[in-house]
Amino acid sequence: MSVLVYTESEQGKFKKVAFEVASYAKAVADQLGTTVTAIAINASNISELSSYGVDKVLNISNTQLDAFNAKGYTEAIKQAAEKEASKVIILSSSANSKYLAPLLAVSLNAGYASNVIEAPSSTAPFTVKRTAFTNKAFEMTTINTDTKIVGVSNNSFGLVEKSGSASAEDFSPTISDLGVKVESVDKASNQVSIADAEIVVSGGRGLKGPENWGMIEELASVLGAATACSKPVSDLGWRPHGEHVGQTGKPVASNLYIAIGISGAIQHLAGINASKVKVVINTDPEAPFFKAADYGVVGDAFVVVPQLIEKLKAFKAQQ
Amino acid sequence: MKILVCISHVPDTTSKINFTEGDTKFDTNGVQFVINPNDEFGLTRAMWFKEKQGAHVTVINVGGTETEPTLRKALAIGADAAIRVNTAASDGFSVAKQLAAVVKEGGYDLIIAGRESIDYNGGMVPGMIAGLINANFVNNCISLEVDGNTAKAIREIDGGKETLSTSLPLVIGGQKGLVEESDLRIPNMRGIMMARQKPLTIVEPIEANNETTSVKFEKPAPKGAVKLVSPDNLDELVNLLHNEAKVI
Numbered sequence: 001m002s003v004l005v006y007t008e009s010e011q012g013k014f015k016k017v018a019f020e021v022a023s024y025a026k027a028v029a030d031q032l033g034t035t036v037t038a039i040a041i042n043a044s045n046i047s048e049l050s051s052y053g054v055d056k057v058l059n060i061s062n063t064q065l066d067a068f069n070a071k072g073y074t075e076a077i078k079q080a081a082e083k084e085a086s087k088v089i090i091l092s093s094s095a096n097s098k099y100l101a102p103l104l105a106v107s108l109n110a111g112y113a114s115n116v117i118e119a120p121s122s123t124a125p126f127t128v129k130r131t132a133f134t135n136k137a138f139e140m141t142t143i144n145t146d147t148k149i150v151g152v153s154n155n156s157f158g159l160v161e162k163s164g165s166a167s168a169e170d171f172s173p174t175i176s177d178l179g180v181k182v183e184s185v186d187k188a189s190n191q192v193s194i195a196d197a198e199i200v201v202s203g204g205r206g207l208k209g210p211e212n213w214g215m216i217e218e219l220a221s222v223l224g225a226a227t228a229c230s231k232p233v234s235d236l237g238w239r240p241h242g243e244h245v246g247q248t249g250k251p252v253a254s255n256l257y258i259a260i261g262i263s264g265a266i267q268h269l270a271g272i273n274a275s276k277v278k279v280v281i282n283t284d285p286e287a288p289f290f291k292a293a294d295y296g297v298v299g300d301a302f303v304v305v306p307q308l309i310e311k312l313k314a315f316k317a318q319q
Numbered sequence: 320m321k322i323l324v325c326i327s328h329v330p331d332t333t334s335k336i337n338f339t340e341g342d343t344k345f346d347t348n349g350v351q352f353v354i355n356p357n358d359e360f361g362l363t364r365a366m367w368f369k370e371k372q373g374a375h376v377t378v379i380n381v382g383g384t385e386t387e388p389t390l391r392k393a394l395a396i397g398a399d400a401a402i403r404v405n406t407a408a409s410d411g412f413s414v415a416k417q418l419a420a421v422v423k424e425g426g427y428d429l430i431i432a433g434r435e436s437i438d439y440n441g442g443m444v445p446g447m448i449a450g451l452i453n454a455n456f457v458n459n460c461i462s463l464e465v466d467g468n469t470a471k472a473i474r475e476i477d478g479g480k481e482t483l484s485t486s487l488p489l490v491i492g493g494q495k496g497l498v499e500e501s502d503l504r505i506p507n508m509r510g511i512m513m514a515r516q517k518p519l520t521i522v523e524p525i526e527a528n529n530e531t532t533s534v535k536f537e538k539p540a541p542k543g544a545v546k547l548v549s550p551d552n553l554d555e556l557v558n559l560l561h562n563e564a565k566v567i
Contacts (some may be wrong), residue, residue, distance in 0.1 A: 070458070095458075095475065095476050096477075098442050099446065099456075099458040101443070102415075102442075102443040102444075102445070102447045102450060103446050105443065105450070106415075106447050110530070111412060111531045112531070114440070114443065115440055129537075132439050133330075133437075133439075133440070137336050137537065137539070138539070140533075140534040141532065141533055141534065144528070144529065144532060145530045179455040180456070181485065184482045185476070185480075185482075186480050186481070187476065187478050188478065188479060194477075195477040241475075241495055242475055242478075248332070248356045249495065255566045266332070276564075279556070290547075293545045294545065294564065295548060295560070295564075297549075298547065298550070304550050307550075307553050308553050308556065311554055311557050312557060315561065
């Protein structure tokens with residue numbers, strides 16, 4: 001009755017979030033007095049999971065699953081859950097995990113709690129804390145079913161390293177018709193995605209036009225951050241929809257969120273509430289965002305940001 | 320093509336969020352309810368199919384009588400018919416079961432739901448409907464074309480997008496991008512008058528247990544005052560981020 005955790009990888013390499021969900025699964029397994037079994041799909045270096053509390057890895061090598069497919073991945077995880085008699089399954093909050101989790105819940109008749117930010121406060125009844133109302137509140141939720149699925153919010157639990165060794169076992173699930181075929185993927189390989197980012201640098205209308213985004217990108221590059229934007233900016237077509245952060249855009253749960261030229265509408269603030277530290281740079285000292293920020297600079301972005309880039313470069317050079 | 324658009328009745332995006340009954344219930348006092356924004360993009364796309372390719376569009380909601388103005392608004396926007404499943408929406412899985420029962424009964428080709436509601440953010444209903452009726456499913460859908468029995472969709476992935484091909488029956492979890500925000504429709508007087516004549520059918524719920532129970536709500540702790548740094552002293556900001564906040 002292991003706790004089962006799906007550890008995501010991309011082009012054979014584990015994503016950081018894989019280690020975070022493994023850390024979470026270990027915490028749950030300790031509460032339940034059991035072990036952690038990880039499912040790794042087409043991942044190359046499965047021994048890395050040993051450092052995050054995983055006891056056993058079900059290693060799946062299957063060319064049908066080279067491209068993510070929600071139905072195919074659901075079948076693989078379901079068969080792994082049945083093989084291990086797992087009653088608790090842990091996933092991340094990536095776009096892919098949120099895609100497959102509801103299908104998995106139906107196929108296992110399991111209750112599913114998404115956006116979970118802490119280890120269970122109780123395992124009987126199984127109760128977790130999750131964000132709701134787009135980060136304007138938290139909800140304590142009890143999962144009533146025999147099998148439980150928990151979607152852990154990215155960057156909420158952190159990485160907890162443990163020394164140990166994981167045994168590996170090849171596992172070959174039966175995958176049927178996939179139903180949906182991937183025709184093409186359009187992804188900038190050298191960019192940090194908002195979902196994975198520990199730091200997000202975001203720009204608003206105060207930047208006056210898309211031609212001024214170079215300094216946002218440079219600041220992001222210095223910090224190893226993802227770039228994002230406010231809703232008006234994506235509505236104006238200055239930046240792609242995928243960068244829009246807020247209630248109808250992407251939620252951000254980064255460690256650091258730097259908002260530049262964004263006034264801080266309630267819908268935007270809801271989207272970034274889960275970020276731990278917020279820095280605001282704005283010319284208007286009355287901008288509502290300053291009330292939500294930890295650190296603020298009242299000043300012209302076109303003067304402040306280039307200077308900040310230089311200061312950070314100097315700081316990085318010293319490290 | 321028969322399209323079913325699932326409509327969630329949610330607090331307006333500017334609503335202050337409060338709780339009542341010992342923080343166990345959402346306080347609806349003074350709250351304006353609207354069509355869930357992610358559903359509104361889907362509804363507008365359904366209108367596009369109706370006008371360009373010919374489709375019959377039904378909107379559906381699981382909820383009490385208080386949700387009917389939201390369904391009437393969808394009818395005023397142009398949906399042909401509305402269904403209300405007469406039970407409180409208390410858990411994503413049970414809502415999906417109610418919706419799936421109606422889908423099975425009605426033989427819909429395309430089911431459009433928002434990728435998540437902006438109140439409970441569960442993000443599970445569209446996928447669960449697909450699982451329950453064994454239909455194809457595309458989540459985070461930002462573009463959808465249908466030609467006969469085949470569909471081409473684009474979905475947002477972390478850090479990019481993915482183009483997919485699939486077939487009907489299809490469930491999508493839609494979001495901004497499915498149509499442009501400027502294409503969203505505001506009901507006009509004619510639409511509002513016509514909506515009164517359109518059928519709003521009340522369906523009694525099937526038996527479905529709650530797989531999850533909402534126990535209690537909490538609001539985030541109040542924030543301390545912002546620490547302002549002079550634009551002439553950005554070394555101090557770097558220092559604070561490194562030594563105090565420990566985020567760089």
